[in-house]
Amino acid sequence: MSLINKMLQDLDARGTPDGRGDAAGIRSVPERERGVSRALVFGGAAGLTAAAIALGWVYWKRPPVPPVLVSVATTPVAASLLAPVSAPVPVAPVPAPVVAVPVAPVVAAKSEPVFQAEETVAPAKALRRITEKAARPAAAPMLKTAAPAASERILDGKQVTPQQRVENEYRRALAQLQDGRVSDAMLALQQTLQLDPRHQGARETLVRLLLEAQRPDEAARQLQLSLALDPKQPAQAMMLARLQLDKTNGGPAALDTLMRSLPYATDNGEYRAFLAGVLQREQRYGEAAEHYQLALQTAPDNSVWWMGLGIALQADNHPAQARQAFERAKGLQTLSPPLQAFVERKLVQLTTASAK
Template identity: 40%
Template sequence: MSLINKMLQDLDARRSEVAGNDALGMQIRAVPQRRGIHPAWWVCLALAIVSAGLAGWMLLRPAPVAATSPAVAGVPLRLDVRLEPPPADQAAAVPVRGAETPPSVPGASAASAPDAVVPVVQAPAPATPAPAVAPRAAPPEPARPLPIEPVVEPRNPTVSQSPQSVAAPWAEQTGAAPVATGAKQVKELTPPQRAENEYRKALGLLQQGKGTDAAIMLEQSLNLDPHHVGARQALISILLDAARRDEALRLAREGLARDPSQAGLAMIAARIQVERGELQPAVETLEHSLSHASEQPDYLAFLAALQQRAERHKQAVELYVKALQRSPQNGIWWMGMAISLQADQRKAEAAEAFRRAKASGALSPELQAFVDGRLAQLR
């Protein structure tokens, strides 16, 4: 078109040479030069924009998932899959863009999510240089595989260990040696526990009337545990029934020597001593354990009666008063205190004590007659 315009301009310049009345010369004019853009350039511009957009999409599209692809360009892939989520500061760098993956990956899907997280693929660098792309953040370092520790099953002593290997540490901690019976372990009883078992067996024999066998079991119990009070008292009772008072007294004294707080043993020993005519030793036996039996009215009344026999009436009255404070309806104790009061020449108090004893209703006919006689003397 420009060539044609040039030619027409030359003709127009030579128009003056043509006759003015020439009709052909008047009709031929040069086309004026156009100042606008030709439409073809608009078409080219649109094609360029579309091509640039397509190229940009190809460069910035997400990386295809290579899970189903066996290899890239014939090179085997090595996958390091993260076993734990990436740190917060690397969360934005996890997605892998398409520029980092060779373009010729068979089976890749173009519809992948833009920011999908895919496993990090480490492959040898391609021979040809990668196209230049815009500067971007460096990809995160591949996570090291998490070491998997072997699972250690708990040791089961009853299955994987022998009873002897289990018994050693157990015996060191508890102080008692276990006895292995097959796969089970039976804890050996301590001497006090064995003594208690022997004592219970002896009580069963006593209920059956087998006193001799029961005495043997009780002796075995005391040999295992000399502090077993029940076994000692039961054996003393069997010995007293068999009129073996010396052996019974010996056992009672041995028990008191080990534990003076056993008031029951003190009363048994004092009673045996009284029967043997040993009044003062009996009083001493009871006084030795009095601090442990100051709240027991029977113990106090028994010692008061022995003091009365020993002509110690003031001490007897004091002990009777303490006993009657804890059991004021005992007529026998009122009568005993009245006797000591009368012996101490405290007649008015003695008469009142005799009346309290008679009013208790706990005296036998013989004792009531004795009280009446004493009241008559005091009148």
């Protein structure tokens, strides 16, 4: 107010040479009109003052450079935050001056995107993402080492029984045999017998392959192992006895083999006839004749066995019974020509002996 009043007084003083306000030509303004003029001047001065203050505030508070969002990977703040992380983050060159990134205006997306070095994200979230990304390679080996254990549990979960393993190995051997891989088949059969020494199919197949390969000693050893575990195998006993008879002085061994399995072949005519032939070879004619007779009870029309019975009876000094046996063999007409001729000679011999 005082500034405006002084301005008015100066104007009044400059109106007359002597500074009086009642000079000629100048009329005093009535008190009412003077009040209205002062109000307008006051309002204008107040408006100008407010505008000057506002402009000065804006000018002094204006930042020198507008805030710029920059890459987290290129800011000093992010670099300091990422210092403890073992995984290196590539830093791109920055052409413009780097300033601090305001955190408040950045709004995180609802779905977290995959972090890249060029993204503009909040430093805290960037640090979390880089930390997680650096931790992933350390977790990978754990998954790799856990995978074989899971697969082993699955294999154990199949619960393959020992018998199934044996059959699988035996089928593999047969498949190799069909492919002509005899050596591999032998190895697979031996593996089958290691898993189950009582597997007769594998044993007999292996013995046959060994015999075809001209390896009779190994075949005999396999048969001995099998009969030692289970003597109730007349067919294997006969096979082993034949191999033993091929040896010099192998009769006693063959006879021992047959006698041990005889209790399990009482109704087997082939077995008894074979045993009778071994007994006859060992000059045990009476026992041989007995087993031939038991064999013929199972096959009365076997001309070969009748011929064998006649030989045993003749050697055991029973010529009459021997002659009857030879006549039965001749009458069946099933002998081969050489054997038929042999029987006829025996009949002539016995007839001549009885006529004397």
